[in-house]
Amino acid sequence: MKTKPKIYFRADGNARIGLGHVTRSLALADMLKDDFDCYFIIQHPLPSLKEQILMACTGIIELNNNNGLIQEASKISGFINTGEIIVLDGYNFITAYQQVFKEKDIKVVCIDDIHACHFVADIIINHAGGVTQNEYSAEDYTQFYLGVQYALLSKVFREAAKNKVINKPNNLFICLGGADPKNDTLHILKKIEQKGEQNTCFLIIGAAYLHQDSLLEFIKSTKLKVELLINLSGEKMVFYMNQCARAITSPSTISYEYLSTGGLLYLKMTADNQNDINEYFLKEKLALSFDNFVEEYSSHQLEELAKGQSSLFDGKQQKRFLDIFYDSVITIRSVGLSDSTLYFDWVNDPSTRQQSYNIDPVSLEQHNAWFNQRLTDEKSVLYVVEFNKNPIGQIRFQIENCEAKISYSVDKIYRGKGFGFWILKRGIEAIRKSTANLKIIGYVKFENIASINIFRKLGFEEVVSTEMKNSYKYLLNY
Structure with a gap:
């Protein structure tokens, strides 16, 4: 292919706000990177996060946080050409921020799950199920791509959705994302200890997790069989998910990743912006609430969950997203x-x-x-x-x-x-x-x-x- 069109991704991630915005954006970049040159714009990324970004993107543009939001948008718009695309994933990127790019004829895509401001974006992506266009305030020209069929998953999870492992071992996969600012992980471990969990618990934390001391202290004293795994690659995540017929995750990207592999999922909310995903998964019986965590489950319960999961997590997200972004850059002339x-x-x-x-x-x-x-x-x-x-x-x-x-x-x-x-x-x-x-x-x-x-x-x-x-x-x- 000759010159690729450029897409710029703007998202931040750290121990305070978590890594969800970066993870979603990188999953999208991973789906587009063969046909688009992807650049990631971020403030103060951790070294391990830089490595992840460069696996999906051509380059990283690092920002300092000394400027206000509008000044930041003006600076970024100065090196993006007319007709190129910027993808915004973050709750700070409000109407005025988006408008800076629209005024320069830069195409704006917003990944959003809280619909809290008016959008002037060309495209809105929200992979939460059950959300409708009516919940957004947006321009007449704004196009919406809503629902689980637009799940932002990297290649290893899309492939896992097409090749699900049958009869997984009855181990327990636990992951609340890359940061877990409030240390809900420790609360979960204490609760499953009370329930008398007997199987191996594969516990995954990310580079931005700041509570290792208290976590390690608990692991040393507990009777639970805990295997602590830190900052895993996507391939390793799939490997351990396939060792676990059950999982406890937050209703965020990590829940989509586990459901792609299939299994009995319990959801533990760790942030308000997870509400849409949480409600949809529970309503559609794709997952259960962690409040109802039990070790035993019926084969009928698993069959019903698996049926719904397979129909939604089909591994075909890349084709859907390529069509969306092709539509922005394919033109015709006489x-x-x-x-x-x-x-x-x-x-x-x-x-x-x-x-x-x-x-x-x-x-x-x-x-x-x-x-x-x-x-x-x-x-x-x-x-x-x-x-x-x-x-x-x-x-x-x-x-x-x-x-x-x-x-x-x-x-x-x-x-x-x-x-x-x-x-x-x-x-x-x-x-x-x-x-x-x-x-x-x-x-x-x-x-x-x-x-x-x-x-x-x-x-x-x-x-x-x-x-x-x-x-x-x-x-x-x-």
Whole structure:
């Protein structure tokens, strides 16, 4: 892929506020990093946190906290270009902060779970279940992506959701996030000690946890079998989650991570902003309250929980988020004379010729005659689709008697990434704006599965073609 578009992430994390904002943002960066250059803007990150950030991001931009919020936003907006994207995850990034970026035509994405201010952001992401758009004050143009299907999970947990371990050992996984400012971890250990827990407790704390002395003192004196694990990688987290049929976590990102692996989850709230997730998981019977913690559970109870967990945590979040961010950077433009060579290269690509109904190579002389004729033909509409201003493919409509026949292709270096869908989508949007009351028609060979799936996804009616041999005919009216 040529030049990648840039995304800047702004979040903070420390022992006082926890690491939740950073963890969520890094999960999103991890999903986008192959197609976008991700930069993380943060105040005073811990050394271990820097290492985590650089696993998902191209670079870190460190801030000092001497400036006010608006001055900070102005400083950041000074090195972000028009049309680039900033993702904000933090409760300080209120309306006025967002507005600084909007005034410079920077696209604003907010990860938010408390809906406490008016939003001027282009996009709001909230992975809590049961939340609706009506709970937000936002602009008419703001797009919402709400619910567990947008869970902000890194790759190891998305993969774990697709490959769940059956019949886990009956051990107990305990983690209240990377910081646990109020040391609720110790309260949990004391309660499960009272309940007489007999199995191994894998206890995970993060780099920002500040209560190790009291915790170690308790572990030395307790009869519980506690294995203390500090600052684990995602791979290690999945390993220990798969050793535990039960878990106790806060209703935050860590609960999403455990539910991706599957198991009996008890929730212990450690902050007010966890309320939406807590209520939804309990209401939908995806988890239980820690207040009701018991060692024994029925097989029926586990089956019901597992059924709900599998339907929501499907591991397909990356595709959903790529579609959201592709939508912000994929554009379409009309073709000009200077695009002749580009079209010539595309039309003679071997894969393109193979899927065409005339498989013979096209000579430069033939192409030039065809291209010049199409540019002057009022019934021909030609477009180039671009990703971050890099041409990724073309789409052409030939209009006859209120019918527009589609021809499209994807540049070879952009294949296999879902761009074919966007080329058709952008082309259909453009032709609808320029020409009313058209029936759009496409023909696809039976063996071209990728194109068949695109037409189906875009809502075309599918019939076996009587005009083209071994092909489907696709129709879309508007």
